[in-house]
Amino acid sequence: MKAIASFILPVLMLVARAAEPLPSWNDTETRKSIIAFVEKTATEGSSDFVPVPERIAVFDNDGTLWSEQPMYFQLAFVIDRVKALAPDHPEWKEKEPFASLLKGDAKGVAASGQKGLMELLAVTHTGMTIGEFETIVTAWLATAKHPKSGRPYTEMVFQPMVELLGYLREKGYKTFIVSGGGIEFMRPWTEKVYGIPPEQVVGSSGKLKYEMKDGKPVLTKLPEIDLIDDKEGKPVGIQSHIGRRPIFAAGNSDGDFQMLEWTTSGKGPRFGLIVHHTDAEREYAYDRDSHFGKLDKAMDEAPKRGWVLVDMKKDWATIYPEK
Amino acid sequence: MKAIASFILPVLMLVARAAEPLPSWNDTETRKSIIAFVEKTATEGSSDFVPVPERIAVFDNDGTLWSEQPMYFQLAFVIDRVKALAPDHPEWKEKEPFASLLKGDAKGVAASGQKGLMELLAVTHTGMTIGEFETIVTAWLATAKHPKSGRPYTEMVFQPMVELLGYLREKGYKTFIVSGGGIEFMRPWTEKVYGIPPEQVVGSSGKLKYEMKDGKPVLTKLPEIDLIDDKEGKPVGIQSHIGRRPIFAAGNSDGDFQMLEWTTSGKGPRFGLIVHHTDAEREYAYDRDSHFGKLDKAMDEAPKRGWVLVDMKKDWATIYPEK
Numbered sequence: 001m002k003a004i005a006s007f008i009l010p011v012l013m014l015v016a017r018a019a020e021p022l023p024s025w026n027d028t029e030t031r032k033s034i035i036a037f038v039e040k041t042a043t044e045g046s047s048d049f050v051p052v053p054e055r056i057a058v059f060d061n062d063g064t065l066w067s068e069q070p071m072y073f074q075l076a077f078v079i080d081r082v083k084a085l086a087p088d089h090p091e092w093k094e095k096e097p098f099a100s101l102l103k104g105d106a107k108g109v110a111a112s113g114q115k116g117l118m119e120l121l122a123v124t125h126t127g128m129t130i131g132e133f134e135t136i137v138t139a140w141l142a143t144a145k146h147p148k149s150g151r152p153y154t155e156m157v158f159q160p161m162v163e164l165l166g167y168l169r170e171k172g173y174k175t176f177i178v179s180g181g182g183i184e185f186m187r188p189w190t191e192k193v194y195g196i197p198p199e200q201v202v203g204s205s206g207k208l209k210y211e212m213k214d215g216k217p218v219l220t221k222l223p224e225i226d227l228i229d230d231k232e233g234k235p236v237g238i239q240s241h242i243g244r245r246p247i248f249a250a251g252n253s254d255g256d257f258q259m260l261e262w263t264t265s266g267k268g269p270r271f272g273l274i275v276h277h278t279d280a281e282r283e284y285a286y287d288r289d290s291h292f293g294k295l296d297k298a299m300d301e302a303p304k305r306g307w308v309l310v311d312m313k314k315d316w317a318t319i320y321p322e323k
Numbered sequence: 324m325k326a327i328a329s330f331i332l333p334v335l336m337l338v339a340r341a342a343e344p345l346p347s348w349n350d351t352e353t354r355k356s357i358i359a360f361v362e363k364t365a366t367e368g369s370s371d372f373v374p375v376p377e378r379i380a381v382f383d384n385d386g387t388l389w390s391e392q393p394m395y396f397q398l399a400f401v402i403d404r405v406k407a408l409a410p411d412h413p414e415w416k417e418k419e420p421f422a423s424l425l426k427g428d429a430k431g432v433a434a435s436g437q438k439g440l441m442e443l444l445a446v447t448h449t450g451m452t453i454g455e456f457e458t459i460v461t462a463w464l465a466t467a468k469h470p471k472s473g474r475p476y477t478e479m480v481f482q483p484m485v486e487l488l489g490y491l492r493e494k495g496y497k498t499f500i501v502s503g504g505g506i507e508f509m510r511p512w513t514e515k516v517y518g519i520p521p522e523q524v525v526g527s528s529g530k531l532k533y534e535m536k537d538g539k540p541v542l543t544k545l546p547e548i549d550l551i552d553d554k555e556g557k558p559v560g561i562q563s564h565i566g567r568r569p570i571f572a573a574g575n576s577d578g579d580f581q582m583l584e585w586t587t588s589g590k591g592p593r594f595g596l597i598v599h600h601t602d603a604e605r606e607y608a609y610d611r612d613s614h615f616g617k618l619d620k621a622m623d624e625a626p627k628r629g630w631v632l633v634d635m636k637k638d639w640a641t642i643y644p645e646k
């Protein structure tokens with residue numbers, strides 16, 4: 001009997017383990033608090049029960065669902081794209097911010113400021129149809145590699161967060177991305193990678209124009225800002241696209257402050273989560289002084305607002321999906 | 324046996340009838356073509372099968388899902404709202420377009436043109452939080468009555484179209500409203516009335532501002548246009564909110580032309596539907612010369628584009644839901 005028990009027990013535990021939510025999370029207070037929240041809001045009869053249509057969860061993307069170092073991945077796309085277009089634009093050799101970018105002079109690019117950034121975005125993100133842009137993004141993602149890991153960018157997503165998205169959906173939540181990144185830069189791949197369809201992606205966007213091209217209707221991307229979906233823009237993007245206040249929000253930087261504030265200051269059960277990048281070995285360690293994903297005020301205010309900080313190093317058993 | 328058959332057969336027929344889709348539609352070619360399209364796109368193995376995530380259906384609201392005569396219901400809201408606010412604005416007695424509106428002088432209001440309309444929208448739709456606006460709309464709908472039928476406006480919806488929405492959802496379609504009407508004017512009631520949640524409502528919208536009010540975050544409605552979701556604006560609103568081209572579109576006026584064109588010019592199976600108001604007795608009869616919901620070019624082009632015209636009088640057994 002003892003022999004059988006010693007064989008059966010581990011098997012039973014394995015089975016139980018596989019059925020447990022969030023397997024790539026260590027069994028810390030963070031994991032426990034997430035599960036407690038999701039269970040109480042999804043259990044009929046619970047005093048914190050929330051009807052299915054109100055179970056709205058919003059997630060920042062850069063630094064929350066995938067890495068954002070050594071630079072936002074969309075910025076790597078911009079750089080690669082300018083290089084790819086450069087042969088058709090000999091004038092860029094003399095013209096900022098293109099000249100600096102082509103020389104790999106980050107300081108020179110930075111010196112061109114907001115205006116320079118807008119010019120880079122204009123030539124790489126506008127003047128084509130949404131279909132053409134989707135093709136360009138998809139082709140880039142198929143070949144581009146992250147400089148540190150050598151993996152495709154879509155494999156630089158956080159396995160624990162992908163599990164969290166799935167767990168929430170299993171419990172009747174509708175999951176949305178609410179990102180400062182470009183809406184059309186994300187839509188071509190979020191369904192496959194996160195299980196989030198294009199209609200549940202909110203992001204920064206430019207104006208569009210409906211017009212005829214070679215006898216066919218197209219939507220052309222214009223070089224005019226529509227929404228900057230960051231900071232105060234996040235609650236605005238949420239209202240515009242979702243029309244209802246979320247009850248769960250996850251972010252990683254001060255750009256998510258207002259989204260967390262808007263989400264958690266509503267009535268009833270609310271959850272605010274901040275991914276704190278503490279793992280220099282497996283990912284990156286940064287917060288207050290980072291160029292990308294600066295986390296300062298939101299970290300200071302987290303305790304008094306009841307926002308839960310994920311300590312990546314301690315809370316996550318795995319960072320990226322298995323190859 | 325004969326006696327039993329004469330009892331059993333009608334019962335069986337009743338059961339079959341109840342299970343059939345679109346019971347408030349007469350069994351005309353229109354109904355048959357809708358069902359044929361939905362079945363072929365939702366049946367695995369069919370050469371026209373469409374995967375669930377791509378089964379996107381978009382519906383205009385005014386004149387397509389509910390009536391729009393003798394005037395857009397949102398305009399009735401504006402008029403009632405100006406009257407309700409007038410005691411606090413004695414200056415409106417001398418100021419256009421308010422003076423004409425308060426005197427019931429439609430021509431005088433019309434004379435103030437686009438500028439006058441914007442002023443009316445500004446005082447009735449902006450300067451409050453989205454929560455306050457929702458309360459105002461909900462209170463108005465609870466008491467306002469349609470001038471002809473005497474029914475609440477939310478009972479002036481088309482029963483056959485409500486059934487079509489439900490039938491599409493049953494077959495794996497995601498249903499969206501894409502209306503020229505105000506997005507926040509529709510969201511408070513579309514879930515209850517149409518089964519369409521706020522995040523699937525696209526409409527004309529104004530800019531929003533995230534700010535603190537009495538120590539709490541609010542979203543304030545600003546008197547600045549964000550999107551006019553009509554004509555060329557409809558495909559733009561679709562891309563912005565849905566990010567994917569629909570395969571089914573329903574409208575009733577030239578304001579839906581571009582939405583129908585955008586939807587039906589994609590590859591694969593597509594369906595364009597136009598509600599033609601032909602029933603002066605049970606609803607209204609109007610098309611080319613109507614002030615609200617003018618249907619002219621879209622009707623002329625329907626045959627060659629394969630858009631199906633619903634002849635309300637012939638195709639619908641019922642117009643409104645039972646009381």
Ligand SMILES: [Ca+2]
Pocket residue numbers: 060061062063064251252253255293
């Ligand atoms: Ca971020």
Ligand SMILES: [Ca+2]
Pocket residue numbers: 383384385386387574575576578616
């Ligand atoms: Ca209409």
